[in-house]
Amino acid sequence: MSFDHPLPSALSPSRLQDFRACPRRFQYSAVERIPQPATYATTKGRIVHWILEQLYTLEPAARTAAAAAGFAEPAESAIVTESVRQDLDADDALLTRLRDEVRDIIDVYFTMEQPQHVNHVGVELRVNVELDGVPMLGILDRLDRHDDGALVIVDYKTGSLPNRNYDTQTFANAELYAALCQASMGELPRTIRLLYVAKGQAIERHVTEVVVRARAQAASDAWSRIERFHDEGAFPATPSANTCRFCAYADRCRASGVAVPVRPRTDGL
Numbered sequence: 001m002s003f004d005h006p007l008p009s010a011l012s013p014s015r016l017q018d019f020r021a022c023p024r025r026f027q028y029s030a031v032e033r034i035p036q037p038a039t040y041a042t043t044k045g046r047i048v049h050w051i052l053e054q055l056y057t058l059e060p061a062a063r064t065a066a067a068a069a070g071f072a073e074p075a076e077s078a079i080v081t082e083s084v085r086q087d088l089d090a091d092d093a094l095l096t097r098l099r100d101e102v103r104d105i106i107d108v109y110f111t112m113e114q115p116q117h118v119n120h121v122g123v124e125l126r127v128n129v130e131l132d133g134v135p136m137l138g139i140l141d142r143l144d145r146h147d148d149g150a151l152v153i154v155d156y157k158t159g160s161l162p163n164r165n166y167d168t169q170t171f172a173n174a175e176l177y178a179a180l181c182q183a184s185m186g187e188l189p190r191t192i193r194l195l196y197v198a199k200g201q202a203i204e205r206h207v208t209e210v211v212v213r214a215r216a217q218a219a220s221d222a223w224s225r226i227e228r229f230h231d232e233g234a235f236p237a238t239p240s241a242n243t244c245r246f247c248a249y250a251d252r253c254r255a256s257g258v259a260v261p262v263r264p265r266t267d268g269l
């Protein structure tokens, strides 16, 4: 038996992350395309990304903190739609808290970078390319060109910092973005810079050919498994306390007979 729903036309690093966490989650999100309700944390992240994207549409000298503050209201209008309000059960107190936290994050961001001096190649840059036979689509927060000519991938993070001994998974998505850049532009970014804008800290990693090759190979292996599960009509569920805790599909999954561990959700509220 195979699915009525076709496979996605391209695989994104975040959907690949879903697949790695749990193939059934990938089935729900990328094959059946069941929307995930907005959470407080994802809404805040989207607003911050929207403001920073708009900031970089301005000429360098105009990328000021005042200009960023001016984008806060249109960002909220664009992101906090009626359906998002319903998902969040948003009242005035929650919206006030959201605005305050977004403003604090943008303030912190300006302590980390001077946008007037950033030389960016693109923001919200769509990279659509075939990688080892896998149709891939990635959207980079920002790609910079440094003075020495090197490309740098910049990824904004609005959540918590990884713990001190952060593992390779912290950079996994960005390293795959580096592979996409190399495949589409013929140039390997030199550095990945993760900006934890809520915390005022950045962590960087040098990009190597070996790691990028490994990321591309892993994506190719995952795609082969995705095609096989799709042909077989079954994406297995791999429940665990960590993966199920933040899964938007827990109720649906439980209803299909999977023994989903019960843990209270904490989504930033």
Ligand code: SF4
Pocket: 021, 022, 023, 024, 025, 237, 238, 239, 240, 243, 244, 247, 248, 249, 250, 251, 253, 254, 258, 260
């Ligand atoms: S609830 Fe757990 S097992 Fe079910 S789809 Fe989500 S992550 Fe997978």
